[in-house]
Amino acid sequence: MPAAQPIQIKPTAPKHYVVKKGDTLWDIAKRFLNTPWNWPEIWYDNPHIKNPHWIYPGDVLTLYYVNGQPRISVTGGPRVSSIKTVVLKPSVEYQKLPKTEHPIPIQTITPFLVHPRVVPVDIFDKAPHIVAAADSRILYDSGNRVYVRGLKSDAKQNWYSVYRPGGVLKDPKTGEVIGHQVLYLGDIHILKRGRIATGILEHTREEVTAGDRLLPLVRKHYNYTFMPTAPKTTINAQVIALFNSISMVGQYQVVVLDTGTRDGLRRGDVLAVDQYGRMIVDRYATRQESRDVRLPNQKVGLVMVFRTFKRISYALVMSATDPIMVGDLVHNP
Known part of the structure; x- marks a missing residue:
């Protein structure tokens, strides 16, 4: 099992944030964390509101600390302010919640879930x-x-x-x-x-x-709830296929990995992507040193797994500083 990384709250993280329409969970997590896949470790449910695991436009997210550990929960917004105390007058109040915001662009991955x-x-x-x-x-x-x-x-x-x-x-x-x-x-x-x-x-x-x-034929309703998280097992894999591209992909495009449930991979797991360091000729090498040198691997992006099979999985590119290609290395973030 990979060692747990310390939670890294960004110095620029707001104390309060109001969720806006169009926000994704990934976007929100990046506002608070250097490592957005650690979001589940700081997210604390509000048991008094309906659907505590979901985030809605208008929710006020508050960052606070308990025994030195960071936490974020919903402390304001329509769902909180609408809670009323009823005394000696039993009643039921119904309120339509706004449309939930998904952690990733659902329209991108839906075709891969259906077909x-x-x-x-x-x-x-x-x-x-x-x-x-x-x-x-x-x-x-x-x-x-x-x-x-x-x-x-x-x-x-x-x-x-x-x-x-x-x-x-x-x-x-x-x-x-x-x-x-x-x-x-x-x-x-x-x-x-x-x-x-x-x-x-x-x-x-x-x-x-x-x-x-x-x-x-698939005729089921998919659960589009994806909670970005770090894998619970050690993953060392590669990108083996790209979609809608001949040689390289970028943010919000889909890749295939040569790892799956057999290796402990789950929906929502976030993985880092590295490219092999290029080979160069060191003209200044000593007689004892090889002139052929491979430079260190370079991190080029992050992907999040959204569908798993036994030995392969689909992943969405969440961020990329350089194009991601077949053969790139995939591992724990």
Whole structure:
């Protein structure tokens, strides 16, 4: 387990801060802390208000100390001022709370929660696949009847999403394939099960063909609450893929890491990103010294994990001083 870092309150941290619409939890944590992932250690709930773990526009956050330890809690704002003492007159008061502010830009990560872009190899290689259409056509579209092989006959789910396998992702250390990059093509409604199942394609974005794979259709409400925190285990990993970019990404773009729940990684964990120091030739080296020298690694950013699998995870770039690239090192902040 990595050693706990001391809480570092910024010299410029305000004693009071009023949450504004558009603030993210990450932004607020950076106002108070040099290490925003330590926010859970100083955040103290107000048990007398509803949803004490959430922060709303209008909340007044106060920084104070107890036995020398910093704490922050909600001490004012609509949720606090609206609490009334009722004497001998039982009543119920309802007040609509303003829209909550999320710790990260939700619109950025939602597509990765609904339709995965990288799928672990142990899941994708066992996924059912389309074998043919009802007629002799090669490419299929919405409304076309197709046949599927590999569906379990006792499965209760009738709706699936269709994906096409793309490039493979390998463990940088061993070369082992650990995931597939995939392209979402559309959905399929299974009409009849059997050794070869029958289905109808729906909502296709691109043409489907034999060999495309089926994964369960996601119809659940995601918990978009992410509390930035430091990992509880020691993480030493790498960036193995980028999205919406050929060679590099910056703030609020998504990367894939070659680490996951198997290594103790959790949603909300914050990790530092380093780039390898470049190799140089030291023209002034002594005879006893090598002329080839690698400079120290350089910290280039922070990422926060928002979706985990067994051996890979998705992370959002929270800050970056330089572009983040495939091969960059990822470790405890």
